[in-house]
Amino acid sequence: MTExxxxxxxxxxxxxxxxxxxxxxxxxxxxxxxxxxYYCGLDCYDKWSKQEEKPEK
Known part of the structure; x- marks a missing residue:
């Protein structure tokens, strides 16, 4: 038999x-x-990278 x-x-x-x-x-x-x-596309990557640039209060 073949599998x-x-x-x-x-x-x-x-x-x-x-x-x-x-x-x-x-x-x-x-x-x-x-x-x-992981990112589903460049749009999500751009959102993430812009979020990282914001200084925390």
Missing amino acids: QKKPTEPETVSCEVCFKEIPISQAKSVKSTDYIM
Whole structure:
């Protein structure tokens, strides 16, 4: 008999900004010193980077 491969769901990650679940193969990532942050697209990455630029009160 031949073994049939079962279709598997792609591995997903959450966008750091909108928390949308996206396949890891389509995610944009930024490597930090301790971890990798994933974004669903450049719009979310831009929102995150602008948020980081704001000084905390």
